[in-house]
Amino acid sequence: MSSIITTRDLQLSYNKNQQVLENINLDIKRGEFAIITGKSGSGKSTLFKSFYGDLIPRKGFLNVCGCNIDEYTSKTKLKKLRRKIGVIFQDYKLINEWTITKNIMLPLLINGYSASVCLEQAKKLLKHVHLLHQAKKYPLELSGGEQQRAAVARAMAHNPEIILADEPTGNLDQYSSDIIWELLKALNEQLNTTVLVVTHRIPSMIPKEHKHYKISQKQINDEF
């Protein structure tokens, strides 16, 4: 299996004086379900940011979906990379002025699909995440769990090579968390999409064959 994310001696920081992560070596294979855990402030979200190009590494090698990310990476290259990735955040990051359907259509519209194709695909996804009855509602009219299901649907919309999720259940109750984990699991098992979740706690229902990395003291360790 080829790697979808590769890092070698990666160093990440927000300023020159304070390193957040050092010597990060990772190999996430295509089709894997990987989880990165760590305490609050350990640098999980910092690492997550670097995977979609929001934080440029100070040193080391980082390759995501065949794209090397460094300070010389052009914005055009990053745009192309982001079109291959689906991202899910703890705070959902849905556009509140748009309906749920339009939010789900967003990645497809960015990728240049026609409005009718986008709408058709959005309906399928809404059905998949059991939100078809809420299609015309706005994010703020939905519960947290429903908003996150919409965010999962949006991340899946353009059939990405990898889904990156940063604390996707951090704001949700147990029932809604289980639904989100089920959706991510199904996505990995049925569509063979690579899923990388950054979280502080691993729930019991995740697939047994998952890969687990733990961040502590600025380093990352392969747990299983």
Next chain:
Amino acid sequence: MIRYMKKHLSLIVPLFVLLFSFEFFIMTNESIDKYEDKMLGNYSILISSQKELKNLKTKLPFIEEYKLVETNNLVDKFKSTLSDNTIKDLKKSMPYYYKVKLSYFPSSDIEIANIKTSLSSIDEIQKVEMFTSSLNSSKNSLAFIKFILNVFIIFCFLVTIMLMLKQMKIWNLKYNKQIFIMKLFGAGFLFRTALIYRFVLLDSIIASLITAVSLYFMQSSSTYQLFYQALGLSIGDISLIDLLIKFLLISIIISISIVTLTFGPLHQDDKSR
């Protein structure tokens, strides 16, 4: 539509003021220039010479034209009292009189004195007469009014540009999250800012339409035309379509430049990848 206009008044009003000031600038400057041209036509310099003057324009470039004043008719008036021979001698001894038109309007007494000296320095010219004083004061008043109006219009223009930039800053804050989310999924600059461009295009159309219609009715009004006629000037054909096209072009160019400046890649808020 009314709801949209209410929400967008903060951009439509500055655009309207901007277009109105622009047209007002053109109108006042054109009117004053036309009036100055008219005054220039009335401005009189009379010169007398013993010989016929040739190539005066080449010698003195500030002369636009000079015309020989017909004196025979004047002498003929004395036919009843003077003999034919005397009339003949009188016509022979009469100097050549020329009415001179300048290429520009002299704005100061020094300039007038210089013109007089230059004319007197030509050997053939015997005498120079200039009728200036009242025209000069009108000209100076007009120049002052023109200056004050231009300063006021430039001030209006700058204030409206600042108001428009302020509105862009508000929209930048309002749509910041939306733009960030679009960026996360790899949206390009035009996709991210399409909504803002759509807003300014629509606002430009509304502002242009309002300004064109207002100015059209103002220029067609009898009061406006009476003022123009009182100055002895004529208004050309007023076309609503021409006004609208002109305003659309100006407002679209300015508003699109301001959006690009505020949301574009050069803006510091766009440094994040």
